[in-house]
Amino acid sequence: MKPEKINRVKGTKDILPPAAALWREVEEVAREVFELYNFHEIRFPVFEKTEVFSKSIGDTSDIVEKEMYTFTDRGGESLTLRPEGTASVVRAFVENSLFNRPGVKKFYYMGPMFRAERPQAGRFRQFHQIGAEVFGTDDPSADAELILALLDFFEALNITGLELKLNSLGCPVCRPAYRDELASFLKSRIGSLCESCQRRVDKNPFRALDCKSKGCKQAVSDAPSIDRFLCGECKDSFQSVQNLLKDAGVSVTLDPRLVRGLDYYSRTAFEVTSSRLGAQDAVAGGGRYNSLVEQFGGPPTPAIGFALGMERLLTLVDAPENEPAPDAFLVAVGGEAEKEIFQLARRLRRDGFMVERGFGGGNLNNRMKKADKSGARFAVIIGDDEIANASATIKDLIKGTQKQVGLDEIPKTLEDDLLAPIEEQSEE
Ligand SMILES: [Zn+2]
Ligand SMILES: [Zn+2]
Numbered sequence: 531m532k533p534e535k536i537n538r539v540k541g542t543k544d545i546l547p548p549a550a551a552l553w554r555e556v557e558e559v560a561r562e563v564f565e566l567y568n569f570h571e572i573r574f575p576v577f578e579k580t581e582v583f584s585k586s587i588g589d590t591s592d593i594v595e596k597e598m599y600t601f602t603d604r605g606g607e608s609l610t611l612r613p614e615g616t617a618s619v620v621r622a623f624v625e626n627s628l629f630n631r632p633g634v635k636k637f638y639y640m641g642p643m644f645r646a647e648r649p650q651a652g653r654f655r656q657f658h659q660i661g662a663e664v665f666g667t668d669d670p671s672a673d674a675e676l677i678l679a680l681l682d683f684f685e686a687l688n689i690t691g692l693e694l695k696l697n698s699l700g701c702p703v704c705r706p707a708y709r710d711e712l713a714s715f716l717k718s719r720i721g722s723l724c725e726s727c728q729r730r731v732d733k734n735p736f737r738a739l740d741c742k743s744k745g746c747k748q749a750v751s752d753a754p755s756i757d758r759f760l761c762g763e764c765k766d767s768f769q770s771v772q773n774l775l776k777d778a779g780v781s782v783t784l785d786p787r788l789v790r791g792l793d794y795y796s797r798t799a800f801e802v803t804s805s806r807l808g809a810q811d812a813v814a815g816g817g818r819y820n821s822l823v824e825q826f827g828g829p830p831t832p833a834i835g836f837a838l839g840m841e842r843l844l845t846l847v848d849a850p851e852n853e854p855a856p857d858a859f860l861v862a863v864g865g866e867a868e869k870e871i872f873q874l875a876r877r878l879r880r881d882g883f884m885v886e887r888g889f890g891g892g893n894l895n896n897r898m899k900k901a902d903k904s905g906a907r908f909a910v911i912i913g914d915d916e917i918a919n920a921s922a923t924i925k926d927l928i929k930g931t932q933k934q935v936g937l938d939e940i941p942k943t944l945e946d947d948l949l950a951p952i953e954e955q956s957e958e
Pocket of ligand 1: 702
């Protein structure tokens with residue numbers, strides 16, 4: 531009996547060629563742009579002790595309450611697949627005493643994250659993020675610069691039609707008053723709130739502001755907004771961020787409802803949205819988290835960061851061209867020639883050519899068909915005649931022309947012909 535096929539887990543995706551090439555390209559652009567800003571790559575495990583996330587993201591957040599992949603390992607320890615990056619970066623920052631490095635510390639990361647969300651269009655249980663974090667300053671110009679790095683990245687990918695939404699979430703001095711006001715407002719319309727917002731109204735009323743349920747959306751439409759509660763320092767900081775962005779030519783939409791789904795934010799919070807994305811329109815988001823490093827046992831270290839979702843981002847990037855094809859496809863006719871092309875393939879690859887060759891024999895016709903199908907620019911054909919005088923026939927599969935060259939001349943010939951325009955040879 532034929533064994534049953536095994537399929538991938540619901541909510542995961544295979545990234546196949548040529549799509550994978552686009553992923554790599556986007557990742558490379560991210561590296562280039564962020565490194566211009568002196569961000570350095572950090573890599574951290576895909577799983578952590580569960581408290582890394584429950585303590586930082588917040589016990590009452592959707593992520594911790596409903597979406598984490600938490601399991602007990604063989605030693606009885608509770609572990610969780612990382613649902614986001616910031617908590618791990620902070621854990622690594624404290625554990626490795628990165629605060630001892632001089633100056634402002636800037637890191638970026640990229641990789642898979644895991645959340646047990648209800649699978650739906652554009653939502654995956656393994657999804658991918660690129661993120662960046664700045665540690666060691668609460669200067670509002672660091673906030674503006676971080677946002678500019680993110681916008682530069684989108685610009686480098688030619689993504690347009692984005693909107694930057696900005697808010698301040700206040701600080702431990704000014705937020706409690708807002709929180710109380712918001713909580714009593716929500717209690718006055720508790721009946722319209724969804725079950726989980728009702729439950730969280732005391733512990734965390736802010737959640738209702740970005741809850742996706744219809745009732746909550748309606749109930750909070752005229753909720754008090756935070757701006758009139760901000761203390762002087764928060765106000766000044768918020769104004770500076772706005773001014774710096776304005777001076778950089780960035781248009782900003784103030785959004786007092788923007789609270790982000792995580793507990794650890796304070797002051798600056800932002801989102802980048804695209805009108806091309808539908809209801810789930812945020813492609814990136816972030817904010818300041820000035821107390822998180824201390825919460826992890828590190829010294830007081832203000833910080834700010836963002837994360838962007840690769841899957842959503844990629845729906846905004848133009849699809850890749852065709853898959854790259856070999857420069858040359860090597861065709862052997864006869865046993866001696868087989869041996870020769872095996873070695874020739876190795877030499878050409880060492881010279882930097884992308885090379886493929888036929889496997890499994892067949893006559894010349896057969897093998898030339900394989901060469902054509904491979905999409906290669908040139909076929910390099912070696913038969914008995916060529917073996918006899920240490921040469922090869924190079925056929926240009928686009929132009930249809932061919933010539934015989936000595937074995938040693940193959941790399942030079944391929945290189946010259948690859949550089950020559952396809953329409954007609956250069957006059958000079
Ligand atoms: Zn404040
Ligand atoms: Zn709700």
